[in-house]
Amino acid sequence: MGTAPAPDSPPTGKQPRTERGRRTLRRLLDAAAEEFGEKGFHEGSISGITQRAGVALGSFYTYFDSKDAIFRELVHDLSARVGSEARSALSGDLRPLEAEQAALTAFLTFARDHKEIYRIIDEAEFVDPASFRQHYETTAARIHERLRQGAREGELRDDLTEAHAWAIMGMNVFLGLKYAVLSDDKPVEDIAAIANSILQHGIGKTGTE
Amino acid sequence: MGTAPAPDSPPTGKQPRTERGRRTLRRLLDAAAEEFGEKGFHEGSISGITQRAGVALGSFYTYFDSKDAIFRELVHDLSARVGSEARSALSGDLRPLEAEQAALTAFLTFARDHKEIYRIIDEAEFVDPASFRQHYETTAARIHERLRQGAREGELRDDLTEAHAWAIMGMNVFLGLKYAVLSDDKPVEDIAAIANSILQHGIGKTGTE
Amino acid sequence: MGTAPAPDSPPTGKQPRTERGRRTLRRLLDAAAEEFGEKGFHEGSISGITQRAGVALGSFYTYFDSKDAIFRELVHDLSARVGSEARSALSGDLRPLEAEQAALTAFLTFARDHKEIYRIIDEAEFVDPASFRQHYETTAARIHERLRQGAREGELRDDLTEAHAWAIMGMNVFLGLKYAVLSDDKPVEDIAAIANSILQHGIGKTGTE
Amino acid sequence: MGTAPAPDSPPTGKQPRTERGRRTLRRLLDAAAEEFGEKGFHEGSISGITQRAGVALGSFYTYFDSKDAIFRELVHDLSARVGSEARSALSGDLRPLEAEQAALTAFLTFARDHKEIYRIIDEAEFVDPASFRQHYETTAARIHERLRQGAREGELRDDLTEAHAWAIMGMNVFLGLKYAVLSDDKPVEDIAAIANSILQHGIGKTGTE
DNA sequence: AATGAATGAGACTTCATTCAT
DNA sequence: CATGAATGAAGTCTCATTCAT
Structure with missing residues (x-):
């Protein structure tokens, strides 16, 4: 990793x-x-x-030992599972943007089955700030690493920073909130495709395709 | 709006x-x-x-009447203030992508002064789900409307959906979380510029500018 | 009196x-x-x-001066009104048993219009025990005096004690509870007649009439 | 019963x-x-x-579960104990009026040992009206049944109604209030005898004995 | 006299945690 | 290891009473 x-x-x-x-x-x-x-x-x-x-x-x-203790263990558990979920979706040999799309698809699928993850990780912000922070820092770091890898492969811009990773993570999380937790009637693939189209060429008119 | x-x-x-x-x-x-x-x-x-x-x-x-009551009033209050903050940042005559950037800048600035907004709105998800939902639905609707306006003006793609709005909102919220709440040492303008570059031409190599 | x-x-x-x-x-x-x-x-x-x-x-x-004060005044008020109600029902020249019946009729009528009297006097037991006690002692004393008067007139037994007065008061109060407060569909005269028949000759078979 | x-x-x-x-x-x-x-x-x-x-x-x-809950249980408890007290006093083979006297004696004795029963049942009127009502309805029903039994045996008048039962209950309760709760210096037997004399032949002069 | 905001003691209730069996 | 009773701190809310205007 x-x-x-x-x-x-x-x-x-x-x-x-x-x-x-x-x-x-x-x-x-x-x-x-x-x-x-x-x-x-x-x-x-x-x-x-x-x-x-x-x-x-x-x-x-x-x-x-305490209520906090089991909660921390739970956050740790879920955080790890989300990560491993993404990892296994990336096992194949994918081009960078395909990889992001696959990761998001995997995440949305997981979130639909485990809606509680939102609640639990959100609450970790108060109960166990370290876990909360670590979960997002780790996730962002993984994304950032993939972006750099993509740049090394010459497929992505090479000015992609940590901030880009957080932006992508934010997109993913909110698409999950809206389309996995608040409602879950649209195919996850469609949602992931939308995110992907933004990553591919933004939202401007010039973006042909 | x-x-x-x-x-x-x-x-x-x-x-x-x-x-x-x-x-x-x-x-x-x-x-x-x-x-x-x-x-x-x-x-x-x-x-x-x-x-x-x-x-x-x-x-x-x-x-x-109760602890819940003041919390609800607070969420309502903050939600309204965020909205009005964005609105006033958009008063001038801006092109669509400039508008998004300005909105994000305003939001980040506000968030730095009111870091509590994150915790409060996050918790609203459990304490007062209706407010929580409404806050994000309303915010997304505002973004979506701006996107459609941009499309009408011929500057943005015209297939932009509610999902795009949620994706953009997610980017904004997470950039705020990272660069306004968790740390606040980078200029908000720089952060907003990064988001803007994604919206302009994605993250792919081809997107020269 | x-x-x-x-x-x-x-x-x-x-x-x-x-x-x-x-x-x-x-x-x-x-x-x-x-x-x-x-x-x-x-x-x-x-x-x-x-x-x-x-x-x-x-x-x-x-x-x-206080919540207690107004309550005391209220108990005093109601107690006085019940008394005066009875007194005016006895204004005419009645024979002893007729007098008791008239007093009960008056009381039942008053109770139907002022069901709150039960609640208020009952609670006086805790809030203002002196008033509570005095209300009943006074009422019993009035009855007792009427009984002695009846004895002096040669119409009632002359061994009638305070206890008899309390017994009669108890009958009256409970008939009021049942037929003025808990339900109020029977004519008060019928109820008063029943009490009267007990006072006239008990409940034994021998009591001809 | x-x-x-x-x-x-x-x-x-x-x-x-x-x-x-x-x-x-x-x-x-x-x-x-x-x-x-x-x-x-x-x-x-x-x-x-x-x-x-x-x-x-x-x-x-x-x-x-609550203050109310224990109070209800208490009312239930006391009500049942009063009932069983009366029942056991009636075990022998008594003539109707003797039975009433025995029941009253038992009640007065119990009340002297459990003066709190008055306050508790009185307050049940507000705290738990259902219990309150049921307590008195049940007690009156028991008395009424005894009266009917006495009538069947030819010893009591056969026009004795529910109202008669409430009247007798009222006598008993108020004699208890006066001679078991407010003061307790007179023998309970004497009190019960007084109530009995009323039931036997009323309070009129004619009722020689 | 009247108004209504302010006060704070006190009540019920919850629940994480400890302990005896 | 398991059980479930016991503990007590802490929190929300009520409301009689006082006070400033």
């Missing part, structure tokens, strides 16, 4: 020793994703999580 | 009948912007607001 | 000096009867009273 | 699952009876209850 920041060490939850423990841990994480996705961090409650997970309230603390 | 939706009537909090009352109300709103901006909706407290405002706890309820 | 306890001095509300003041005072008392009748003492509020009365909140304290 | 309404299922508070839990629940109920008995529903406080019970404030909510 090139100059990507140091690989984030997974937040050290207490590691379960038994198989049964591992199952409970996973159930708690999934339940937390549901709970926080539906109600948000503050409205969501530990007891809501344990009820969804079907375990006793006290058991929560066998696996997590 | 053309087909912009009817100006929303302000949420009717209890109207003060004396001058003193009007002063207190304003102090509370400003204090709330600070409090929620720093701590977010849930961590922020009414007593935090009244302390900042220098009034007694109970006085809050002379003007607002 | 014979040996009735010392005539209760009216609770000294602040006496208004002007005509306008007297009107406001009366409006407040009437409003309080409504407010407390509908919501009870604790749920009722001063601001509810002043709103009903159409005066400013602060004006309340021009006429009453 | 004949046509008495179906025994009401107890309001389902959260059932404790451990022995310790059951103890705490009982302590809270007893404490609530004290607290509400002394101060009434509105002046009584949850913290007053938990202090009397010797548990933390928050523990209250382990067992009850």
Whole structure:
């Protein structure tokens, strides 16, 4: 991943020793994703999580130190999954603009299945600003790296900066907000094509095609 | 601004009948912007607001029915101010792409002075989804209308859709997040120029200028 | 009224000096009867009273020292009105049992028009125990005196005690509760006749008639 | 007791699952009876209850959803206990008027030990009208049934209606108020005898005995 | 006298976290 | 490991009462 920041060490939850423990841990994480996705961090409650997970309230603390802790783990988890989703969409040998389009398509698809990601990452801004910041910095860095690669390949302008990466990320995030979260009736490919057309030749009239 | 939706009537909090009352109300709103901006909706407290405002706890309820109520009023307020900021930046006679650039510049400037707007509008997504949605729908509609106007003037492509508007809005919002909120050391004009270059001819090599 | 306890001095509300003041005072008392009748003492509020009365909140304290004060005045008022209601029903020259029946009829009629009296006097038990006690002691004393008078006239047994008076009062109050407050579809005369038949000859079979 | 309404299922508070839990629940109920008995529903406080019970404030909510909820449970409880008190006093084989006297004696005895029942049931009129109404309707229905039974046995008049039952209940309640709550120096038997003499042959002179 | 803003104590309720079993 | 009762700090909101105009 090139100059990507140091690989984030997974937040050290207490590691379960038994198989049964591992199952409970996973159930708690999934339940937390549901709970926080539906109600948000503050409205969501530990007891809501344990009820969804079907375990006793006290058991929560066998696996997590606090409400914040599980939330951080969740943000980390989702952030990693979004990244890996994009990565696997880029496995083939794509030209730069095709790559961006593929990444966006993958992201939109993922977002439709995991609408809670918006809520959870948004709330991370308050609950765990470091995670929030890191998520976007990392994502932007990945995009930026791809842009530089494209420039090296001679297909993209070579004055593309971090700001360009943030601009592209912003487009993607908001298209996801509008067309994956707020409504989800348009094909993700169409949305990704629109973003791509902007990247290809802007919005001016001269842009033939 | 053309087909912009009817100006929303302000949420009717209890109207003060004396001058003193009007002063207190304003102090509370400003204090709330600070409090929620720093701590977010849930961590922020009414007593935090009244302390900042220098009034007694109970006085809050002379003007607002609840914590939600003042938050809604705040979102409404900020949303309106962002809009009016953009509008006044567009007063002159600008060509379409210049207009977008001017709007972004104005927005970034405003955001640097009112960093809290990000947290507040973000949280509106959960606290008052209607306001949140309306804020972005309205903003996107304004952009979309400008795009269509540009097309009518023959300067922009005429296949520009709502999705294009959302994409542009996303760019703007994320550039603001990065260069107005997370760090604010670069001139806003430079940032706006970058966005503009994307809108002019995309990021591809061919787009010489 | 014979040996009735010392005539209760009216609770000294602040006496208004002007005509306008007297009107406001009366409006407040009437409003309080409504407010407390509908919501009870604790749920009722001063601001509810002043709103009903159409005066400013602060004006309340021009006429009453406290929420308790107006409530006491109200209890006193109602208690006096019930008494006077009974008294005027007894103006004619009635035989003892007829007198009791007439008193009950008058009471039931009054209660139907002033259902709030139950609520208000009941709550006096907590808010102003002295008033509560005095209301019932006074009422019982009046009944007791009538019973003794009846005995002196040779029409009633002469072993009738305070307890008999309380028993009769209890009958009356509960018949009022059932047939004036909880439902009010039966003629008050019928109810009073039933009470009377008990007083005349009990409920045993032997009681010919 | 004949046509008495179906025994009401107890309001389902959260059932404790451990022995310790059951103890705490009982302590809270007893404490609530004290607290509400002394101060009434509105002046009584949850913290007053938990202090009397010797548990933390928050523990209250382990067992009850709200202040209202525990109050309802209490009314239900007391109402049931009064009923069962009367029932067991009637176990023997008594003639109708003896039965009424026994029931009253039992009630007065219970009331002397549980003076709070008056305040609590009185307040139920506002806090939980349904319970209040049901308590008296049920009690009256029980009395009425006994009267009809007495009539069938040829010992009582057979024109005894619901109103007669309410009249008798009223006598009983007010004798309890006067001689169990307001003062308690007279033997309950004497009081019950007085009520009985009224039921036997009224208060008129002719009723020799 | 009247007005209505201001005050602040106090109540209920929630819930993350701890603890005994 | 699991359970669920217990804890108590903290927060929102109400409202009687006071005060400045």
